Each structure stands twice: as C-alpha cells, then as structure tokens.
Amino acid sequence: MIELQNVTKIYDGNVIGVQDANIKIDQGEFVFLVGESGSGKSTLLRLLIKEINPTSGKIFIDGQNVTRLRSRKTAKLRRRMGFVFQDYRLLPKKTVYENVAFAMEAIEETQRRIRRRVPRVLNMVGLAHKSHNFPNEISGGEQQRTAIARAVANNPVYLLADEPTGNLDPRNAKEVMDLMEHINSLGTTVIIATHDKETVDRMQKRVIHIMDGKVVKDAKGGYDI
Amino acid sequence: MKLRSVKVCVKEGLQGISRNGWMVTASVLTVSACLFIFGIVYCIVMNVRSFANNLDDNLGIVAFLSSKVPEESVPTLLDQIRKMDGVKEVQYISAEEAWESFKESMGFGEQLGTDMVNRLDQDNPLADSASFQIYLYDAGDQEAFVSQLKTMPQFRRIQYAAETAAVMSNINRVITIGGLVLILLLIIIAILLISNTIKLSVYVRREEIEIMKYIGATDSFVRIPFVVEGIMIGILGSILPAVTIYFIYRAVLTLVVRQFNETFSQMIHFLSMSEIMRMLIPAFLVVGIAVGILGSLFSLRKYLKV
Known part of the structure; x- marks a missing residue:
C-alpha cells in the first residue's frame, strides 16, 4: 500500500511540483495519474521512486516511511518497484534478452533464476522471438514491451510508468496498455502517469487528476474532471 | 557483495572495455603517455643518483x-x-x-x-x-x-x-628531491587526465548507471564494473611504456658501450636493465592501477546520486 500524507514538493526557485497531496493506493489497484504537462504528475512519480524527496509531508510504502532513506535502503525499496519510462531507456548495446537479464543481475539474482525467468517474461510480453535483437532493430512498441518485461522481471509489487504510450501510435499504445492490465491482473499494483485522454476514457480505471500540483479529482471513470 | 555478483561486475567491466573501444583506447594511451614520461624521468634520476653514489664511493x-x-x-x-x-x-x-x-x-x-x-x-x-x-x-x-x-x-x-664531499651530497639531494617532485606531479597529472577520460566514459554510460539505480542496484554494484574497467586501463596502459622504455634503455646502453671507451663507461656507471626494470614494472602497474581506480571513483561520484 502506498500512502501520501500532506506531501508538498517545492523545487528551487519556488516552483511548485506537488502541493499538499493526500493519496492512498491499495494493493492490486490500477491507477492513472492524469493532467497537463507540468501539472505535477511526474513529480508525484519521482517522489514515489525516491528520485526526489518531498519538501514536507510523509510517504509510506508498505507501512515504511520512505521520506528519508539512505542509499542502501533506497536500493532495497526500489527492488519492490518496476519502472517504465516514456523513452523506454533500454541499453542500446545490449540485446532484448540482456536488457531484461540486466535488471535481475543488478539486484544480484542467480544465473539459474535469470535463465529461467527471462524467457518467461519475454514470452508474456510477446517478444520471445526477438530476444537476440538489439533495441534499434525493433519497433517502438516492441521496445516499450521490452522495457515492461525488464520492469516486471523482478516480480515487483508496484509497476510505475511515466507516459508509457507517449511515443507510440494508437495500435501499439493499446497493446502496451493491455499488457499493463494483464500484469495488474496478476496482482501487481499499476500506477501510470499519462495525458492520453483516449486510453484513460476507454479503460475506466481509478483516475487521479492533478492540476497545478493539486489533486483536483480522485475517482473511477474517465479523464475529465 | 556475493561472489557471483562480483563475477557479473567483472564481466560487465570487461564488456564495457570491448563496447567502449574508443574511449578505452583514449584512456589507455593517456595512461601510457604519463607512465612513459614517468619512466624516462625515473631512469634519468636513478642513473644520476647511481653515478653520484659511485663518485661518493x-x-x-x-x-x-x-x-x-x-x-x-x-x-x-x-x-x-x-x-x-x-x-x-x-x-x-x-x-x-x-x-x-x-x-x-x-x-x-x-x-x-x-x-x-x-x-x-x-x-x-x-x-x-x-x-x-x-x-x-x-x-x-x-x-x-x-x-x-x-x-x-x-x-x-x-x-x-x-668540498667535493659537500658538493656531491648536495647534487644527490637536489636530484632526489627534484625527481620525486617531478614524478609526483606526473602522477597527479595522470590522475586528472584519466579521471577526465573516464568521466567521458561514465558520461556515455550515465543512462546505464541511472537505470541500474532505478532497478535497485546498490552503489557498490554500480561502481565495480567501472573500477574493473579502470584497473584494466591501468594494466593495459602500463604495458606499452614498459616495452618502449625497455627498448629505448637497451639502445642507450648499447650506444654508451659502443661509442665511448671503457674508462668512460666505467666512470659513468649505468644501471643494468634488470635493475631498472625490477623497480619500474611494479611501479608502472601500481601507479597505473591506482590511477585507474581513483579516476573511476572520482568520475562516478556525481552519477551515483540518483
């Protein structure tokens, strides 16, 4: 469970990122964070992955106050999370297989488990046949699915995505969202920041709408307030 | 850190070397150039010292x-x-x-x-x-x-x-101190140059580091491949100047024996090849590896703060 209590983030130069946010996300939920560019939804995600610390307020993840964590503990916390970025962020010099395996190597998994797990997740995202291709040899949609495979390789409790469909055409975007829904159905909490109105309206999930750093709507349904 | 993780890190480091070929070549050549100058200075200082000691005797x-x-x-x-x-x-x-x-x-x-x-x-x-x-x-x-x-x-x-005794002892002191200062300066220059080159290599791979950190890799896990790379750069960078100095020194020794008569070469007693190399090769390796490790650690600090 993720809980934000009166979380405020003010950047240098008095730029407001998030203001007094109170959000609670239960285990197994599927949540959209929506809003215009610069509204604060990325700030919210960056707070959750501990890329930045809140100026005030508290963030609890599975009951643990993560507001001030040391580097080693942050590493441990991040192992319960998977991240998907708008620009995929695959390592260009590693194959699809190696990119996914890299996530497991980075948290010091055994080679045996890596060899067993990687083909399974690649199969799930439908890329088993591309496992030996390099990122520049596959399409944007396939790259994003590789990134998702990497994010779920370590069986995360939470899957966080920042504009995962931002660079994709509608067909690929739908594939990626279907994949997210499938992962959610396996028990992973999914949190997606997006301004893709069409997708949000179609999927009818819980929507947290942020405007100028403030939560203006938190309800199941479509994109609009 | 577990042993198999060390293995993964070493593998990553070696892969980094083969995949960042140009960057590594640049670093290796930088290390080589600095160690080469260091080696030449070392040969001169040691020989002058031995000459002075000989006169002393x-x-x-x-x-x-x-x-x-x-x-x-x-x-x-x-x-x-x-x-x-x-x-x-x-x-x-x-x-x-x-x-x-x-x-x-x-x-x-x-x-x-x-x-x-x-x-x-x-x-x-x-x-x-x-x-x-x-x-x-x-x-x-x-x-x-x-x-x-x-x-x-x-x-x-x-x-x-x-008077002769005083002059000799002064010459000896000046050369020893001067040589040490020069070598120290060269080592500092080498560390700066190498940390700059590795900084480039780290910069090229900043995404990789970022991704590793997002996935939940610990700092030491991120560091080790770069340190391995630094060590390899140090070792590779020592070989070239060691070989070059070996041949140059051999040429100088032959030249001295051939060109000057026996009295002169007895008066100016050159250190033998083995005397020079016995000290120079370990020194090259130690300095090269240390400089590689320090260079990597300096350049990584900034990127570990994600």
Whole structure:
C-alpha cells in the first residue's frame, strides 16, 4: 500500500511540483495519474521512486516511511518497484534478452533464476522471438514491451510508468496498455502517469487528476474532471 | 557483495572495455603517455643518483696513524673504526705498502732501480705514513665523522675532500628531491587526465548507471564494473611504456658501450636493465592501477546520486 500524507514538493526557485497531496493506493489497484504537462504528475512519480524527496509531508510504502532513506535502503525499496519510462531507456548495446537479464543481475539474482525467468517474461510480453535483437532493430512498441518485461522481471509489487504510450501510435499504445492490465491482473499494483485522454476514457480505471500540483479529482471513470 | 555478483561486475567491466573501444583506447594511451614520461624521468634520476653514489664511493678519508701506535694494535683499532656509525669500508695501508704504491706512481720501476731507491728501500722515507682509508656510506657525513676522528689520539693527521664531499651530497639531494617532485606531479597529472577520460566514459554510460539505480542496484554494484574497467586501463596502459622504455634503455646502453671507451663507461656507471626494470614494472602497474581506480571513483561520484 502506498500512502501520501500532506506531501508538498517545492523545487528551487519556488516552483511548485506537488502541493499538499493526500493519496492512498491499495494493493492490486490500477491507477492513472492524469493532467497537463507540468501539472505535477511526474513529480508525484519521482517522489514515489525516491528520485526526489518531498519538501514536507510523509510517504509510506508498505507501512515504511520512505521520506528519508539512505542509499542502501533506497536500493532495497526500489527492488519492490518496476519502472517504465516514456523513452523506454533500454541499453542500446545490449540485446532484448540482456536488457531484461540486466535488471535481475543488478539486484544480484542467480544465473539459474535469470535463465529461467527471462524467457518467461519475454514470452508474456510477446517478444520471445526477438530476444537476440538489439533495441534499434525493433519497433517502438516492441521496445516499450521490452522495457515492461525488464520492469516486471523482478516480480515487483508496484509497476510505475511515466507516459508509457507517449511515443507510440494508437495500435501499439493499446497493446502496451493491455499488457499493463494483464500484469495488474496478476496482482501487481499499476500506477501510470499519462495525458492520453483516449486510453484513460476507454479503460475506466481509478483516475487521479492533478492540476497545478493539486489533486483536483480522485475517482473511477474517465479523464475529465 | 556475493561472489557471483562480483563475477557479473567483472564481466560487465570487461564488456564495457570491448563496447567502449574508443574511449578505452583514449584512456589507455593517456595512461601510457604519463607512465612513459614517468619512466624516462625515473631512469634519468636513478642513473644520476647511481653515478653520484659511485663518485661518493671514491671519496675516502685518509687517517694517518700516529707513530706511537704499535703494529699489533692495528687490528683492534681497525675493528673499532669499522663499528662506527656510517662506515662502509676501512682499509689499512702499512708504511711499506704506501712506499710501494708511491714508487709505482712516480715511475720508479724495478728495472729502473737506482741506487738511491734501493737504499731508500732499506730506510723507508714514508715510515710514518701508515694509514687507514675510510669510506662512508654517505660522503656528506664526512665532516662530522672527521671531527670525531680528530678526538682520537691514535691519529696524527686526517685528510679528506671536504668540498667535493659537500658538493656531491648536495647534487644527490637536489636530484632526489627534484625527481620525486617531478614524478609526483606526473602522477597527479595522470590522475586528472584519466579521471577526465573516464568521466567521458561514465558520461556515455550515465543512462546505464541511472537505470541500474532505478532497478535497485546498490552503489557498490554500480561502481565495480567501472573500477574493473579502470584497473584494466591501468594494466593495459602500463604495458606499452614498459616495452618502449625497455627498448629505448637497451639502445642507450648499447650506444654508451659502443661509442665511448671503457674508462668512460666505467666512470659513468649505468644501471643494468634488470635493475631498472625490477623497480619500474611494479611501479608502472601500481601507479597505473591506482590511477585507474581513483579516476573511476572520482568520475562516478556525481552519477551515483540518483
């Protein structure tokens, strides 16, 4: 469970990122964070992955106050999370297989488990046949699915995505969202920041709408307030 | 960190080297260039020092024994001097030996034997010139040593090359300090240059580092591949200058032997190849590896803060 209590983030130069946010996300939920560019939804995600610390307020993840964590503990916390970025962020010099395996190597998994797990997740995202291709040899949609495979390789409790469909055409975007829904159905909490109105309206999930750093709507349904 | 993670890190580091070929080549050449200059300076300093020490060795103190010292007590006195601080070697030269050596140096050969010389042989004019020749480890200590000798009644007169000794000891000090300072400067320059080059390699791979951190890799896990890369750069960077200096030094040695006559090459005694290489190769490896590790760690700091 993720809980934000009166979380405020003010950047240098008095730029407001998030203001007094109170959000609670239960285990197994599927949540959209929506809003215009610069509204604060990325700030919210960056707070959750501990890329930045809140100026005030508290963030609890599975009951643990993560507001001030040391580097080693942050590493441990991040192992319960998977991240998907708008620009995929695959390592260009590693194959699809190696990119996914890299996530497991980075948290010091055994080679045996890596060899067993990687083909399974690649199969799930439908890329088993591309496992030996390099990122520049596959399409944007396939790259994003590789990134998702990497994010779920370590069986995360939470899957966080920042504009995962931002660079994709509608067909690929739908594939990626279907994949997210499938992962959610396996028990992973999914949190997606997006301004893709069409997708949000179609999927009818819980929507947290942020405007100028403030939560203006938190309800199941479509994109609009 | 677990052993197999170390294995993964080492593998990553080696892959990094093959995948960042140009960057690594640039770093290796930087290390090589610095170590090469370091090696040349080292060869010069060591040889000049050895030359100076050699001259030092020939700067002895001559202490003439008083006529009251009986022949029998010479061995005891010799022992006493030998046990004094800083003494490298003591030789006793009897009056007869002194006369023989004087005759030889004046050209009174046996075949030229004149009556006078023969007569003098019966009555040694240098009867009182039995002496000790004393060599110290450091010719710079002569002054102090001589004043100590002067307090001993067994000696009637003491001769030594005070000025030469002082000059030699000064030259030695200047060269040693100068060489050390130069080598230190070179090491600092090498670390700066290498950390800059590795900074580029880290910059190229900043995404990789970022992703590793997002996935939950610990700092040490992120660091090790770069440190491995640094070590490899250090080792590769030592080989080239070691080989180059080996050949250059060999060429110089051959040239000296061929071009100059024996007296000169005996006077300027060059250190042998093995004497130079025995010190230089470990020094290259240690400096190269240390510089590689420091360079990687310096350049990584900024990117670990994600």
